[in-house]
Amino acid sequence: MAATHHMLIHFPLAFWALATLMILYGAVMTGRLAELSRATLLPVLLLSLLGALAGIVSGFLIWPMEANLSSPLARNHILMAFWSLGVFTMLTVLVWRGGEAAFDGARRWALVILALIGGLFFATAGTLGGHLLGSSTAFSLLIELLGWEVYTTFYSPLWVVAIMVLIGLALGALGIMNRRRAG
Ligand code: HEM
Known part of the structure; x- marks a missing residue:
């Protein structure tokens, strides 16, 4: 596999x-x-999600689950694969729901920020895959410079998770308020 x-x-x-x-x-x-880039983005995003599902399913069939869970490197690889999937799923929903208006005005910057974060995540997922095979790249050096030693499990301190949840709730509330004001 x-x-x-x-x-x-x-x-x-x-x-x-x-x-x-x-x-x-x-x-x-x-x-x-x-x-053309804006008009044909949705099919590319949909194909990327199908590809990601195939990649993730085949990934889980390589090593037994005990091996995946006992290797910090494999855990980091899985984490980054799922973060990438999450970010690109969000982008797909935004582009799907927004249709032609997804790039209107300031909305485009939400797509740009998510795409840049997603880009960082999938590059890291791929780099960690390379580490699993024993072939590291120059990108690993960048990750190391940023302070993440990839052979130890990556974790977010609880306060970071709490702040992320608060930001998410605040943005959700802001969206609902804006929709009510517009409607
Ligand atoms: C979209 C998600 C994923 C991407 C983009 C990805 C990417 C990669 C890459 C680039 C490699 C190195 C392959 C090579 O250099 O030819 C790799 C290896 C590997 N990946 Fe993934 N991966 C994904 C999901 C997963 C998941 C969910 C698992 C679950 C455990 C997994 C397990 C592995 C393992 C065990 C290896 C090493 C295989 C070996 O030793 O031959 N991957 N992956």
């Missing part, structure tokens, strides 16, 4: 990279190519 995983993970990584570029280009550029 390892060989299948190595082959399948090219799909989410390639579609996520393409979607990130399309969002950045569509948000800041004008002209035919920018229009």
Whole structure:
């Protein structure tokens, strides 16, 4: 199953990279190519999610679960795979619901910020996959410079999680208030 995983993970990584570029280009550029980037983003995002599901399922079939859970490196790899899936699922929902208006005005910056965060996460997931195989890259050095030693389990302190939940609730409340004001 390892060989299948190595082959399948090219799909989410390639579609996520393409979607990130399309969002950045569509948000800041004008002209035919920018229009095409915005108009064709949804199918690319949908394909990326299908690819991610295939990558994740095949990933879980490589090693027994005990091995995955007892290796900090594998745990970090799984964590980053699911964070990437979460961010790109959010982007897909926003682009789906927003339709042509998803890039209107300041809305585009929500897509840009999510795409940049997602880009960082999927690059880290792929880099950690390389570590699992024993082939690290220069990107690992960057992660190390940022203070994360990838051979130990990554965790967010509880206060960071609490702040994230509060920010999420505040943004949700802001969205509901804005919708009521507009409606
Ligand atoms: C979209 C999600 C994922 C991506 C993008 C991804 C990416 C990668 C990459 C790039 C590699 C190195 C392969 C190579 O260099 O040819 C790898 C290896 C690996 N991945 Fe994933 N992965 C994902 C999800 C998962 C999940 C959920 C698991 C669950 C345990 C997993 C387990 C593994 C293992 C065990 C290896 C090492 C395989 C070996 O030793 O041959 N992956 N992954």
